[in-house]
Amino acid sequence: MKRLTLLGALCCLVCFTDAQPQGWKVVEGKITTPWAAQVNAANPLPEYPRPQLVRSVWMNLNGLWDFAIRPEAENIPSAFEAKILVPFAVESALSGAGKTVGKDNRLWYKRSFTLSSDFKNKNVLLHFGAVDWKCDVFVNGKAAGSHQGGYDPFSFDITALLKKSGAQEIVVSVWDPSDDGPQPRGKQIKNPRSIWYTPVTGIWQTVWAEAVPKTYIESTRHTPDIDKQTLTVKAVVKEFQPGDKLHVSAWDGTRKIAEQEVSGDEAVLQIKDAKLWSPANPFLYDLTVAVVRKGKRIDEVKSYFGMRKISMVTDQQGVQRMLLNNKFVFQYGPLDQGWWPDGLYTAPTDEALKFDIEKTKEMGFNMIRKHVKVEPARWYFHCDKLGMLVWQDMPSGDMGNHWEPRPAIIGLATDKARTAESEKIFRTEWKAIIDSKINFPCIVVWVPFNEGWGQFKTEEITQWTMDYDPSRLVNPASGGNFVTTGHIMDLHNYPAPCMPDPKLFGKQQIIVLGEFGGLGLPLEGHTWQEKNNWGYQSFPNKTELLSKYKSFIDKMPDLIKVGLSAAVYTQTTDVEIEVNGLMTYDRKVVKMPEAELATAHKQLYDPSLVKLK
Structure with missing residues (x-):
């Protein structure tokens, strides 16, 4: 067959x-x-x-x-x-x-x-x-x-x-x-x-x-290791019986490249000469996982995986850098909130869900920060197929603590004193979100907190996230209330790009610009409300908007040279009264030509900007 x-x-x-x-x-x-x-x-x-x-x-x-x-x-x-x-x-x-x-x-x-x-x-x-x-x-x-x-x-x-x-x-x-x-x-x-x-x-x-069936595979966890050229597959099986075996096989198209049958719940496949997943080449292998009883497959699921690695390494200047597949790749993408004027949290169709990712790719971005929202599994599937890196936020809640956005200011930021119930709700859902998205190779960074919004026990939550998923980087506090636990220090600055001093902050953590831009352009007939719309800085027409945006991009290479590893532009689309999107909220108008944006962004991906040891 x-x-x-x-x-x-x-x-x-x-x-x-x-x-x-x-x-x-x-x-x-x-x-x-x-x-x-x-x-x-x-x-x-x-x-x-x-x-x-x-x-x-x-x-x-x-x-x-x-x-x-x-x-x-x-x-x-x-x-x-x-x-x-x-x-x-x-x-x-x-x-x-x-x-x-x-x-x-x-x-x-x-x-x-x-x-x-x-x-x-x-x-x-x-x-x-x-x-x-x-x-x-x-x-x-x-x-x-x-x-x-x-x-x-x-x-x-x-x-x-x-x-x-x-x-x-x-x-x-x-x-x-x-x-x-x-x-x-x-x-x-x-x-x-x-x-x-x-x-x-x-x-x-x-x-x-x-x-x-009564015995069935409830979930799997795929962990690639490109250095050892292995894929570890762990399965949770309901009603697993003595003598049952787990059979796992990996496929490149119709060619089986690896398989293993084990008595336990974990198999390690050798993926020789692995084709690495990246935005430039989003190659995915197929995966089959089955429960075998007395030589018969009683349950089988189809899946897929990507061989990719995200890591932190010191460059020649002694500054921490973010590497993809052991190479420096500047990560640049929009803040993506995933809202729709007709469906709110839910895209009208799967084609619509995919559209935002496709447009982001056409504009020359290689990353998306999914902002305080989690998408349906098919959104991450499209990112895997199209080749789009994802930074995944935890949705915020239980606000009220002091936010301090300046990394040099010590002592003003506060952690939220949450109730035991509130803490449990957060921890339970954060783990469930990670479990449900753990197998998507597109996700390379977890972000538990944003701008101090309900931020609590930051070091503890960050360390737990790092321990629970050591295959990814953790950005503990995007935009403020900084801690030295975690891999990333993330500054927010509007509208122009800038970065913390890498000589002071780059020795221990990767420096990123987690939000900037917010350049606004309301377009009549495409806004949520007729007036009182806003952006961080507004423009009267597309020409002036594009000129200002390009001036920001032209400043970025100098920041990359001295220590910046990633940046996030606000934002993919307008959302309700915000009009600072690259596209209107109804997705009917792209405010700056995709080809011109892609051309402007090419300078950010010049490998000569950063020299590793």
Whole structure:
């Protein structure tokens, strides 16, 4: 039988989606992206949602659900008031609802579905890509489970709750206090203003069911080592029995390049003459992981991996540098907040989700800082395929401590005195986020804190992150409240580029410019509101905007020579009242020509700017 590559498998999977009722339209009153018109209420976001752990039998449960908003203390409603398009948050235009919820209310969802014959005699898992924030799930009137956390995927085994045949019913309740609670929330607040945006409540990523055997692979962790030319694969297997074996094989197209079968949960593959993953050559190997019992494969998943390394090394000047695959590559990219005027946290289509990355690549950037938000798995899959480095922020929350943005000022910055509950919420979700994204080679930096927003026990959280994932770098505090623990010192400065003195700060940590720019240009007909829009510095036309931007880029090579290893420009798109994007919020206008930006950026990647030992 001819072996399917991972990409082939993703294209060949069948989604068994029930026919959906009508009664949905986009809420009017705000700008929309070109993809809003392509959203199909019967089958929104139909793509396989988990590219790093692929099975063939699954069912997409996106589509029109019933919903109701009720006081927080009430139980399951006896009646549901209207339809909502899952997986778009209830506040969004694409949900068809456009409603606010708030801490005093609870959002309820309900839908029924019928499983195909492929699910027969299998265990059934119910998966949620993300639900903001606390949710309880019921199947056929019985509790399936609860979850807290707005950015990490979760699932429940609902096999015992299913009827033997016919329609199955799911009910989901969600409570989200937004900025009235201590939980991670990123830029969401109940009264949007300035750099703070519309709340996102409820289901905002794909909901789906999956058929698995009783013994099945729950997760995997892939750790490449380009120096030893190995890939370590560790698997978590449910109901792993004595005598079971783990079989792992790596593929370059249709050619098997390595395999190993072990009695334990960890295999080490030799990847000889490895093709290294990088923005210039984003090569990915396919991976197959199987559980073998008495010579028979009882579960198998498809995945992929990239051979790449991110590290810190001292250059000839004694300054710490960030290396990719043992070579200095200046990392430059936009601050990317991942917001959409029609879908808020959720891109209208997979094509839209990919569009921002493609445009970033066309503009000559090689990195994206994903700012206080976590994306669906497919976003990182597109970054892996296109060759885009990612710095992944932890979404912020529980604000209130003093922020000190100047690294030379000692003693003014404070850590937040969080409650035990708040600390637990943060630690639990940060670990869950890392676990869910650990296998994407595009991610090279973890960022637990930004500008002191809810920053607490910084050294401890940073050290934990470094220990938990030693294969990546950790930027402990982007933009202030600096600590010497961690790999990176990250300055924010608007609008012009600058850097801390590398002679003072570059001996122990990599120096980066984590935010700068913010050059604004409001374009009539493409703004969230008609007036009172802002950028850190605004311009009357595209010509003057481009001129100023190029003047900033021309200053960067001198900074790179003396110690700068990376920079982040604010930002990919306008977001609500912010108009400092490279593109408008509706993605209909690119404010500076892609080709001119790419040409301007080439000087930043000149390898002669930095000499290593």
